[in-house]
Amino acid sequence: MAARPQFPWRLQTTKYKTNWTAALEVAVTAARAAGRVMRQELARPKRVDLATQHDIKLALDVQCQQLIQHRLLQAYPASRFFGEEGSVGDAEADWRWVVDPIDGTVNFTYGIPHACVSIALQERRVPRRKPRGRREAVDKYETVVGVVHDPFADELWTAIRGARARLNGRPARVSQRARLEEAMVSLGFGKRDAVLQHLLPAFRELTPRVRKLRIMGSAALALTYVATGRFDAYAEVGLGLWDFAAGALIVECAGGEVRTRELPDGLHEVVATNGRLSRPLRRFLPDPLSA
Ligand code: IPD
Numbered sequence: 001m002a003a004r005p006q007f008p009w010r011l012q013t014t015k016y017k018t019n020w021t022a023a024l025e026v027a028v029t030a031a032r033a034a035g036r037v038m039r040q041e042l043a044r045p046k047r048v049d050l051a052t053q054h055d056i057k058l059a060l061d062v063q064c065q066q067l068i069q070h071r072l073l074q075a076y077p078a079s080r081f082f083g084e085e086g087s088v089g090d091a092e093a094d095w096r097w098v099v100d101p102i103d104g105t106v107n108f109t110y111g112i113p114h115a116c117v118s119i120a121l122q123e124r125r126v127p128r129r130k131p132r133g134r135r136e137a138v139d140k141y142e143t144v145v146g147v148v149h150d151p152f153a154d155e156l157w158t159a160i161r162g163a164r165a166r167l168n169g170r171p172a173r174v175s176q177r178a179r180l181e182e183a184m185v186s187l188g189f190g191k192r193d194a195v196l197q198h199l200l201p202a203f204r205e206l207t208p209r210v211r212k213l214r215i216m217g218s219a220a221l222a223l224t225y226v227a228t229g230r231f232d233a234y235a236e237v238g239l240g241l242w243d244f245a246a247g248a249l250i251v252e253c254a255g256g257e258v259r260t261r262e263l264p265d266g267l268h269e270v271v272a273t274n275g276r277l278s279r280p281l282r283r284f285l286p287d288p289l290s291a
Pocket of ligand 1: 100104105188217238239240
């Protein structure tokens with residue numbers, strides 16, 4: 001078996017906080033660089049590489065991803081880069097960067113300044129035994145660093161597993177609201193019929209029971225809003241890993257709860273709450289919260 005590539009020595013200490021600080025700094029620099037491009041380009045005409053009825057791929061998605069990829073792999077050449085616009089690097093690497101260069105692309109394309117850069121660093125966790133019925137052990141990763149940057153509001157959320165999440169350097173905390181009638185809940189809708197059928201009943205049931213429902217168009221920002229007490233909960237079905245990997249860690253490090261489930265098509269269902277509302281919402285939100 002080929003030897004596993006090693007991370008630079010800086011990351012190989014034992015405490016989480018010291019382990020990951022250098023990686024966080026590199027991710028922040030990369031996120032800010034992509035954010036500057038997003039800010040410059042928001043109001044300009046955009047080159048669309050691919051447009052379907054419900055989705056858009058911009059040349060800028062690729063450009064921002066390349067910018068981020070270059071910085072991350074230059075600092076950590078032995079890691080894998082797993083981005084919305086494609087992946088590079090050794091699939092056997094023990095660390096991988098999970099990146100959405102522009103989360104909220106449709107907002108961004110229409111000049112709506114609600115979009116962000118999302119960067120997570122994940123570490124491979126070797127499962128103790130193979131899952132029943134499988135001949136191969138399944139790769140498992142845990143997010144250890146998360147960065148989400150909203151260049152339009154100049155907001156930067158950061159988290160290192162085991163430490164408090166931060167917004168622009170200050171500690172971030174989920175809300176304390178425990179009553180549904182006071183809750184601000186964000187939902188995200190994919191475009192497929194099955195997804196709509198899954199979440200629409202929740203929409204119908206929750207609307208009269210919560211303060212407000214919001215659909216904002218950026219999964220990563222919805223998660224950071226839960227982490228900062230702006231939203232009390234967020235649920236979406238049909239997300240890519242890059243949409244939520246960083247935001248989910250930020251919610252957890254801000255005292256919230258996140259449940260995820262991988263669907264057969266490789267997309268994910270994500271439910272994040274401030275913790276206090278997990279129980280009251282269980283009746284209305286679909287799995288995995290109710291599992
Ligand atoms: C999308 C956004 C959106 C969510 C979609 C995602 P993208 O990410 O996060 O809020 O509803 O499911 O695909 O495509 O803009 O990076």
